[in-house]
Amino acid sequence: MTAALIGQDLATPSISRDQALRFITCPDRELPALLAAARAAKEKFKPRVITYSRKVFLPLTNLCRDYCGYCTFRRDPGDPGAHTMNPDEVLAVAREGEKLGCTEALFSLGDKPELLFPQMRDTMRHLGYKSTLHYLEAMCELVLRETTLLPHPNPGLLSAEWIARLSTVSPSMGLMLESTNRELLNPGAAHDNAPDKLPAKRLRTIEEAGKQRVPFTTGLLIGIGETMTDRVDTLLAILDLHRRYGHIQEVIIQNFRAKPGIPMAHSPEPTLGEMLRTIAVARLLMPIVNIQAPPNLNAPYYEELLDAGINDWGGISPLTPDYINPEKPWPHLEQLRRRTEAKGFQLRQRLPVYPEFLHSAISKSPLLSDRLRSARDHEGLAIIPRAA
Numbered sequence: 001m002t003a004a005l006i007g008q009d010l011a012t013p014s015i016s017r018d019q020a021l022r023f024i025t026c027p028d029r030e031l032p033a034l035l036a037a038a039r040a041a042k043e044k045f046k047p048r049v050i051t052y053s054r055k056v057f058l059p060l061t062n063l064c065r066d067y068c069g070y071c072t073f074r075r076d077p078g079d080p081g082a083h084t085m086n087p088d089e090v091l092a093v094a095r096e097g098e099k100l101g102c103t104e105a106l107f108s109l110g111d112k113p114e115l116l117f118p119q120m121r122d123t124m125r126h127l128g129y130k131s132t133l134h135y136l137e138a139m140c141e142l143v144l145r146e147t148t149l150l151p152h153p154n155p156g157l158l159s160a161e162w163i164a165r166l167s168t169v170s171p172s173m174g175l176m177l178e179s180t181n182r183e184l185l186n187p188g189a190a191h192d193n194a195p196d197k198l199p200a201k202r203l204r205t206i207e208e209a210g211k212q213r214v215p216f217t218t219g220l221l222i223g224i225g226e227t228m229t230d231r232v233d234t235l236l237a238i239l240d241l242h243r244r245y246g247h248i249q250e251v252i253i254q255n256f257r258a259k260p261g262i263p264m265a266h267s268p269e270p271t272l273g274e275m276l277r278t279i280a281v282a283r284l285l286m287p288i289v290n291i292q293a294p295p296n297l298n299a300p301y302y303e304e305l306l307d308a309g310i311n312d313w314g315g316i317s318p319l320t321p322d323y324i325n326p327e328k329p330w331p332h333l334e335q336l337r338r339r340t341e342a343k344g345f346q347l348r349q350r351l352p353v354y355p356e357f358l359h360s361a362i363s364k365s366p367l368l369s370d371r372l373r374s375a376r377d378h379e380g381l382a383i384i385p386r387a388a
């Protein structure tokens with residue numbers, strides 16, 4: 001692969017599957033040219049700025065009916081640390097985040113735990129809700145009414161009805177596609193006891209969000225047993241949905257990190273080279289889409305991620321830990337700013353909905369419209385609250 005060839009590839013809006021497969025497996029000597037092409041594509045379509053979302057992390061419940069081989073977040077009822085937040089806890093964290101200039105309330109939770117656990121059904125009954133999704137909807141609305149934070153829920157698979165309901169109380173939502181490889185559900189693989197990780201079901205949720213014009217976050221989890229071809233095909237599945245509905249507001253490239261106590265504790269982690277190739281190919285396949293990689297899972301290689309063509313650092317919290325990867329602290333925001341600027345970019349705080357998708361979110365409900373109009377600046381990014 002030569003720089004000239006990559007330059008030629010960039011003349012088209014997106015590289016082909018064959019090119020993507022070639023680039024994602026390129027030898028080390030060709031990596032600098034791939035990264036240069038990806039960064040050029042980023043600068044052409046997303047010039048000068050790198051964004052992040054200042055957030056609080058609200059683990060509404062860590063009970064989950066799935067058992068993914070890499071997950072340290074989930075608990076069964078009665079496990080140490082099993083917890084469902086009550087409304088007072090939700091509001092207390094959101095208010096604390098508001099004081100620290102946060103603009104996103106990220107709701108993370110296990111997928112429909114009440115279907116497996118009677119204890120969760122009791123908890124919901126006690127709180128006065130029919131299901132975890134009813135409770136999530138109420139908590140999104142509570143945060144929206146009582147604070148300046150904007151909710152971004154990640155509740156797992158959603159029906160058309162629930163996408164519609166949640167879209168009136170949150171300007172965006174998310175579901176990681178992770179991988180289109182169905183073999184990850186085979187015995188002994190990462191998703192062998194995770195029925196909600198069936199790729200077809202996840203694609204259906206993302207497609208339904210597209211039909212309803214809901215700004216949507218998705219992405220890949222790399223290093224969970226998939227092949228390089230799977231990575232390309234997963235990116236292409238996302239691109240296909242985005243071409244049909246135009247609603248993919250960002251694509252996250254997340255790398256598996258091994259942790260003690262999980263079934264995949266001894267599985268190999270993807271290398272930095274794999275991560276950079278995947279990000280670069282994502283950028284070249286989807287030059288105009290926002291591409292994100294989590295800095296805390298890739299420390300200290302921030303500069304390299306920027307070189308591979310990301311334009312967003314994702315959610316970063318000055319208050320709450322990353323409950324999904326608690327052993328990996330968020331970077332200090334000032335350090336992230338310094339290092340982003342040293343690479344020639346401006347670091348800007350965005351809302352949980354990207355500027356180009358604000359119009360879709362604003363149309364969803366009067367309450368959301370009101371909150372978004374107060375939270376955005378003239379470029380559609382976050383107005384930095386005075387308390388920050």
Ligand code: SF4
Pocket residue numbers: 064065066067068071072073074109110111194196
């Ligand atoms: S990754 Fe998500 S769906 Fe899988 S076990 Fe953890 S919380 Fe449940």
